[in-house]
Amino acid sequence: MKALIRATFLTLSTLLVGAIxxxxxxxxxxxxxxxxVSNAQLDAEDVAEEHPTxxxxxTKFNPGEMIMGHVGDEHGWHLWGxxxxxxxxxxxxxxxxxxxxxxxxxxxxxxxxxxxxxxEGKVVATTAADGTDAHHAAIDEALxxxxxxxxxxxNVLGMLVSITIMLLVFLSVARHYRTNGLGAPKxxxxxxxxxxxxxxxxxxKANIGPGYARFMPxxxxxxFFILINNLMGLIPIFPFGANVSxxxxxxxxxxxxxxxxxLINGNRHxxxxxxxxxxxxxxVLFILTPVEILGVFxxxxxxxxxxxxxxxxxxxxxxxxxxxxxxxxxxxxxLGWGVSIFSLVFTVFMSMMELLVAFIQAFVFTFLSAMYxxxxxxxxxxxxx
Amino acid sequence: MLIEFSFGLIFWxxxxxxxxxxxxxxxxxxxxxxxLSERERTIEDALNEAKKARDEFAVLKSQNEDLMRAAREERxxxxxxxxxxxxxxxxxxxxxxxxxxxxxLTRAREEIRNEKNAALTEMKNQVAELSVMVAERILKExxxxxxxxxxxxxxxxxDADLRKS
Numbered sequence: 209m210k211a212l213i214r215a216t217f218l219t220l221s222t223l224l225v226g227a228i229x230x231x232x233x234x235x236x237x238x239x240x241x242x243x244x245v246s247n248a249q250l251d252a253e254d255v256a257e258e259h260p261t262x263x264x265x266x267t268k269f270n271p272g273e274m275i276m277g278h279v280g281d282e283h284g285w286h287l288w289g290x291x292x293x294x295x296x297x298x299x300x301x302x303x304x305x306x307x308x309x310x311x312x313x314x315x316x317x318x319x320x321x322x323x324x325x326x327x328e329g330k331v332v333a334t335t336a337a338d339g340t341d342a343h344h345a346a347i348d349e350a351l352x353x354x355x356x357x358x359x360x361x362x363n364v365l366g367m368l369v370s371i372t373i374m375l376l377v378f379l380s381v382a383r384h385y386r387t388n389g390l391g392a393p394k395x396x397x398x399x400x401x402x403x404x405x406x407x408x409x410x411x412x413k414a415n416i417g418p419g420y421a422r423f424m425p426x427x428x429x430x431x432f433f434i435l436i437n438n439l440m441g442l443i444p445i446f447p448f449g450a451n452v453s454x455x456x457x458x459x460x461x462x463x464x465x466x467x468x469x470x471l472i473n474g475n476r477h478x479x480x481x482x483x484x485x486x487x488x489x490x491x492v493l494f495i496l497t498p499v500e501i502l503g504v505f506x507x508x509x510x511x512x513x514x515x516x517x518x519x520x521x522x523x524x525x526x527x528x529x530x531x532x533x534x535x536x537x538x539x540x541x542x543l544g545w546g547v548s549i550f551s552l553v554f555t556v557f558m559s560m561m562e563l564l565v566a567f568i569q570a571f572v573f574t575f576l577s578a579m580y581x582x583x584x585x586x587x588x589x590x591x592x593x
Numbered sequence: 594m595l596i597e598f599s600f601g602l603i604f605w606x607x608x609x610x611x612x613x614x615x616x617x618x619x620x621x622x623x624x625x626x627x628x629l630s631e632r633e634r635t636i637e638d639a640l641n642e643a644k645k646a647r648d649e650f651a652v653l654k655s656q657n658e659d660l661m662r663a664a665r666e667e668r669x670x671x672x673x674x675x676x677x678x679x680x681x682x683x684x685x686x687x688x689x690x691x692x693x694x695x696x697x698l699t700r701a702r703e704e705i706r707n708e709k710n711a712a713l714t715e716m717k718n719q720v721a722e723l724s725v726m727v728a729e730r731i732l733k734e735x736x737x738x739x740x741x742x743x744x745x746x747x748x749x750x751x752d753a754d755l756r757k758s
Contacts, residue, residue, distance in 0.1 A: 281599060298601075358601040367606060371613050378621040385628040390635055404625060424626060425618035433610065456595075457602035461610065520595065 269538055271531035279451050279523050281363045282329060283311040287446050292316065295360050299324060299331060302354040311359070313338075320345050324355075331357045363458065366450020370437045378432070407431050407574060415578035416585065423581050426469060430462060431574040438519060438566030442559060453569075454519030456512065463512035466577040470508075470584045477587025511576055518569050522562040529555045723753045 277286075285293040294312030301307065307322055317326035318341065325334050325342040333351030334340075360368075381397045388394065393401045412420040412427055437453040452458055480486060482500040484493055529551040537544025727749045731742075 276595065280595060281602060356600060358604050360605070361599070361602060363602055364605045367609060371609055374613060375616060378617050378625075382621040382624045385625050390628065390632045401629070405629065408626070408629075421626075425622045426614060428622050429610075429614045429617050433613065455599075455602060456597070457599045458606045460598060461603050461606040465607070465610065516596075 269531075269534045271528070271535060274531060274534075275524055275527040278527055279454065279520055280329070281361045281451075281455060281457075283314065283326060283331070283359055283361055284316070285362050285365065285446060285450075293446070295362065295365060297324070297331065297359045298357075300356045300358065301333065301351065302356075303351055304333075304354075314342070318342055323351075331355065331359065362450050363452050363455050365447065366440065367437065367452045367458065369447045369450075370433070370440050370452060373440075374432060374436055403431075404428060411571075411575050411578045415575065415582040417582065419585055420578075422473075423469070423578065426465070427574050427578055430466070430577060431570050434462070434515065434573055435566060435570035438570060439563075441519060441523065442562055442566065451520065451523055454516060454523055456516045459512040459516040462515070462573070463508040466511060466580060467505075467508035469577075470580045471504075473581060474584040475587060478584045507576070507580055511573055515569050515573055518565055522558065522565055526555055526558050526562065529558065719753075723749075727753075 283297060284295055287293055294310045297307075297309055297311050297314075299307045304323065307324070309322055313319065313321035314324075314326050317329070319325070319338075320334050320336045320340045320342050321338050323333060323335065324331050325336070325340075325345055326332070327342070327347060333348045333355050334342075334345045335348050335351075336345035377396060377400070381400050384393070384395065384397045388397075392398075407428055408420075408424060411431075412424055416423060434453050437458075440448040441451050441453060443449055482504060483497060485496055485500065488496060533544050533548045533551050536547040727746070730749060731745065
């Protein structure tokens with residue numbers, strides 16, 4: 209418990225220091241680079257037409273852009289100031305074939321490379337020569353449609369980091385159990401074991417009943433995957449801080465796996481209740497059956513949205529408190545400093561909340577998945593109408 | 594921008610999650626859950642064993658107590674028997690001794706009586722002899738006067754010491 213509290217404070221302090229440094233650096237850097245680009249533009253009118261916010265961009269702080277930049281996904285990992293870690297672009301195009309190169313070639317989205325460029329953060333195809341200014345190059349719609357972007361983005365890398373940590377932790381815990389045998393758990397195992405027991409007894413056994421053992425690997429993996437990604441998302445310094453579990457693509461994939469496992473395990477009793485609820489008059493079934501079928505899809509959809517919304521909302525709130533500092537700082541430097549105290553207090557509070565939410569959301573996702581599995585294999589042992 | 598399904602992210606997410614699921618399922622969850630359930634079973638077994646041992650001990654203890662009680666009762670019985678035997682023997686010995694003593698006394702009395710009778714008989718015989726002897730002497734001597742007769746009787750009488758015979 210003491211170690212946990214210490215770790216929490218460590219996390220929070222790094223979060224605060226890191227966030228301040230990253231944000232203050234990010235925006236001065238961003239703005240000056242934009243300024244440099246716009247100075248280099250020969251056709252000033254064109255710039256103003258194409259990017260109307262650009263002219264104001266280098267003087268005015270844009271909180272929405274800053275927050276979305278931190279919450280969303282990118283083809284590069286912004287480290288500090290002007291430094292961005294370029295990430296590999298991997299593209300399969302049904303017309304052009306397989307391509308892979310560093311995102312550094314795009315020069316923060318200002319240049320084209322290998323027949324591709326970034327448009328609003330997305331890889332699009334173009335026929336312009338390499339090194340053309342991306343703001344002028346035309347998007348080739350047909351080729352873009354044929355493009356499948358499987359790049360290692362910030363979120364993919366963040367997820368791989370979390371997965372590495374997961375594998376290291378749990379394989380070492382497993383080794384500990386193999387060598388330690390039936391003795392009392394030590395080290396990380398002492399912290400992990402109650403969680404595993406909790407997932408087994410209060411999530412799996414409680415919701416699935418007998419036959420729960422089949423679902424244990426998935427439930428444990430999904431619980432720790434979400435938990436670790438949630439916690440990593442709270443640490444704002446590289447290689448953590450990617451908003452993995454707050455990305456709808458990630459929650460979509462997780463919910464889809466839960467959905468598929470539920471469908472595969474659904475027994476006659478389960479499908480019988482969905483397609484023709486027993487004991488219900490025929491005319492009512494015309495209303496009930498579509499609702500039930502809709503429910504089959506809604507349940508994983510709700511799983512997906514709940515995790516995504518909770519994690520993203522927490523991040524947005526924390527970032528908004530930081531944005532307040534810069535908004536007031538633009539009015540007056542002293543005001544910015546003054547507001548920063550309140551922002552820090554609220555950020556600490558929100559970070560505590562997010563730490564709680566990290567556990568709660570991992571639990572809720574696992575719990576609901578277990579409930580769906582339980583309903584899928586129900587009836588084999590307990591008939592109730 | 595925020596709610597945007599990215600094919601690449603979904604692809605990597607699915608692939609890497611399934612790989613993690615496979616690796617952890619095979620090399621982490623299986624051994625960990627195995628050890629956990631085995632440990633629980635061991636603890637349960639140990640508790641059951643302890644309970645059984647406790648029950649067995651209680652049974653043994655009550656058996657011991659029964660044995661002790663039985664032994665104590667038997668000792669009492671034995672002691673009582675021993676005491677009875679002793680008492681009986683003492684009383685028997687007493688009775689025997691008394692009987693013997695009585696018999697001895699009777700015998701002694703009888704002997705005394707016999708002796709007495711014998712003595713009396715002897716004394717009678719002696720008295721008779723003496724009388725005969727006195728009578729003989731008297732008859733042998735011619736007695737003239739009474740005084741001389743008397744003196745003679747006294748002399749004879751003093752000669753005949755009863756105690757000496």
